Amino acid sequence: MTKFFTLETAGIGLAVASLAFASPSFAESLTVDKVLELNALQVGDDAIIAKIQSDGTVFDLSTDDIIELRKKGLSSGVVAAMLKTKGGPKVSLDSPDPMVPHAAGLYVLEGEGAAAKMNKMNFTVSSQAKTGGLLGYAFTGGIASMSVKVAIQNDTAPVKTNGTPRFYFFFENTTQEGAANTWASGANTFVTSPAEFTLVQLMKKKGRREARVGSMNIAGAKSGVMDKDRLAFRANEVRPGVYEVTPAQPLQPGEYGFIFSLGGAGTGGALTARIFDFSVG
Known part of the structure; x- marks a missing residue:
């Protein structure tokens, strides 16, 4: 005490x-x-x-x-x-207890019992975009859709987990050192809830992974992650500014990521995205 x-x-x-x-x-x-x-x-x-x-x-x-x-x-x-001595509580980077103050960021819970710990996930920012289905779009006069994708470097994520992972988002103090860099979404704006993220399965390519963030056909264009590519998850606020997040369904082996668009860039910000990526073995 x-x-x-x-x-x-x-x-x-x-x-x-x-x-x-x-x-x-x-x-x-x-x-x-x-x-x-x-x-x-x-x-x-x-x-x-x-x-x-x-x-x-x-x-x-x-x-x-x-x-x-x-x-x-x-x-x-x-x-x-x-x-x-009254400068505030010390923060942890690996305590499995979400009630303990942690450095701002996204964590995945690893292990069980006495061996349990939180692993802080690093994000990747991608501003590289490419198109897919261009030939079909051209040959059909725009009837077939052309997709817009962002590329994430490397074949696989450094964070490995199982098919029923448990994540913790620590938003509790956006003035904390490092928080502005982690949760900034634009000029003087921050993400403050998992609801601002989308969980997606990444398409694995040689030397990279991709996420669809837009589509275009003769009927018009859409930006942001397509509805059919979104994976549902549950978010529970365990204390102010701290959320426990679990996928609604077990995840199959593959590459995944929590993604959110950064404001003021690309197609409504969709082409510049921040991705917290992870791999399910």
Whole structure:
């Protein structure tokens, strides 16, 4: 449990007795009194700051507390180190518990039981587009459809999973370092829900994979992933800004990806897409 100490609850008073050093298994938690005692013993700011950083105690200091500590002889460096303990929770990259803060991004849950962990997925951005069915489109005067595809490099995704994967989207803080790069969808805009993604099966080609993001025939043009290419998934918000996502049906072996269009480019943004790709073995 996180420990909080205020000057009021600690009952500040300079200790006059020598500091008793307990064995590590019975070491006492660091308190405001102990910090003052260490300072009175002149162990040095570097040692006190190192102890503050390694102990794990969170010091909840008001402005009056800070003034009182300075009056009692603590340096500004030590006070600053105490204030930094309340800088916010540390984030994880592999905890299997979605209630634990994670770095912003998309994760797939791997393993079971004690061996379970989350694997953070990296995205690929593709702005390379190609057409398919051009000859049929030309020979039929536009009656047959011509498809527009984006290409994703490499034959297969680096992330491997099974046919019933469980994913977690962490959108909880778009101001978090790295979040803007992961979830930006345009100028000063961010994706904030799995509903803005499409799950698709990627078509495997030599040296690349492809996703259809548009079609054109004599009746007109469409942009975005075609309805018949979309795979249904379920999204459940487990806590604010964090979603658990599972495919509605087991996935067959192949290449897949969660895709969303980036605004302001291509055919309504469809030709510039961000893909979190994965492979089902």
